[in-house]
Amino acid sequence: MKKYIPIFIKVHARRWQWFLKNYGRLGKDTQIINHSHFGGPITYDMDSLATSNNSDFVRDPRFVRAFAAALDAKRGVNFDLKWRTYVVCWLADHVKTLEGDFVECGVDTGAFSRAVIEYTDFRKLNKTFYLMDTWEGLVPGLVTEEELKAGVDKYMKIYNVKDMYDWVQKSFKDYNVKIIKGMIPDTLSQCTADKICYLSIDMNCVAPEIAAAEYFWDKIVPGGVVILDDYGFPDHIAQKKAFDEFASRKNISILSLPTGQGIIFKK
Numbered sequence: 001m002k003k004y005i006p007i008f009i010k011v012h013a014r015r016w017q018w019f020l021k022n023y024g025r026l027g028k029d030t031q032i033i034n035h036s037h038f039g040g041p042i043t044y045d046m047d048s049l050a051t052s053n054n055s056d057f058v059r060d061p062r063f064v065r066a067f068a069a070a071l072d073a074k075r076g077v078n079f080d081l082k083w084r085t086y087v088v089c090w091l092a093d094h095v096k097t098l099e100g101d102f103v104e105c106g107v108d109t110g111a112f113s114r115a116v117i118e119y120t121d122f123r124k125l126n127k128t129f130y131l132m133d134t135w136e137g138l139v140p141g142l143v144t145e146e147e148l149k150a151g152v153d154k155y156m157k158i159y160n161v162k163d164m165y166d167w168v169q170k171s172f173k174d175y176n177v178k179i180i181k182g183m184i185p186d187t188l189s190q191c192t193a194d195k196i197c198y199l200s201i202d203m204n205c206v207a208p209e210i211a212a213a214e215y216f217w218d219k220i221v222p223g224g225v226v227i228l229d230d231y232g233f234p235d236h237i238a239q240k241k242a243f244d245e246f247a248s249r250k251n252i253s254i255l256s257l258p259t260g261q262g263i264i265f266k267k
């Protein structure tokens, strides 16, 4: 009998079933998306990620303070990467008791790093946070045709913001950071950390990202983490290919998150 019921009636019936089941959980700000694979009201819908799964972290006071620091770093520019920020904060907190320093390659305003500093109470850690960027955007000579075709061209100019380097110096002045300005890979040797427990790589460009991963790999302590911000994004498919190849050379695997981030733990 069921197979003779038209599809549109079945879809309609499923929507009603979902509505009746979740009615008690709907709030004033609830968004309803008409897809039956969501298990309930949408709890998170930004930065290419919509889910009905629990997202209570967005209200956790410790995270709220960390995200406020990220927003302060952004100087009023719209920033909605909450789940990605939560991931970097959580992982930094997880590795902060290991030996070694923190490094970020691709800092821009420093939103992730300011959030991490707040979340981990970095001042008490007796560590240095190395912040590395051109602060003049992507380096045209390092971007391949394949990356341009995939959509990286839109990032070529947006990170070249006048006075960004001055702003970052001001924004991080109260913390134990070393700011290294210039193009990776040329500047890698200026990062004098012998041991690293947290490495965030976010340059939207394969060549410097792989160069940084190779350069720092032996300095990462067992249990230390590498976060690849661009790993799962369609524009950055070249990064995924290059890091999958890197992972197979190092005999490790990359955890792919729905946020787009790729996570590596050093064994």
Ligand SMILES: C[S@@+](CC[C@H](N)C(=O)[O-])C[C@H]1O[C@@H](n2cnc3c(N)ncnc32)[C@H](O)[C@@H]1O
Pocket: 105, 106, 107, 108, 109, 110, 111, 112, 113, 132, 133, 134, 135, 136, 137, 138, 139, 142, 159, 160, 182, 183, 184, 185, 202, 203, 204, 205, 208
């Ligand atoms: C997506 S932004 C980083 C965002 C940052 N992680 C945050 O927390 O908001 C990418 C940055 O990588 C930097 N970058 C790109 N290519 C680089 C290279 N070869 N050397 C150093 N920095 C580079 C750009 O200048 C830009 O600021």
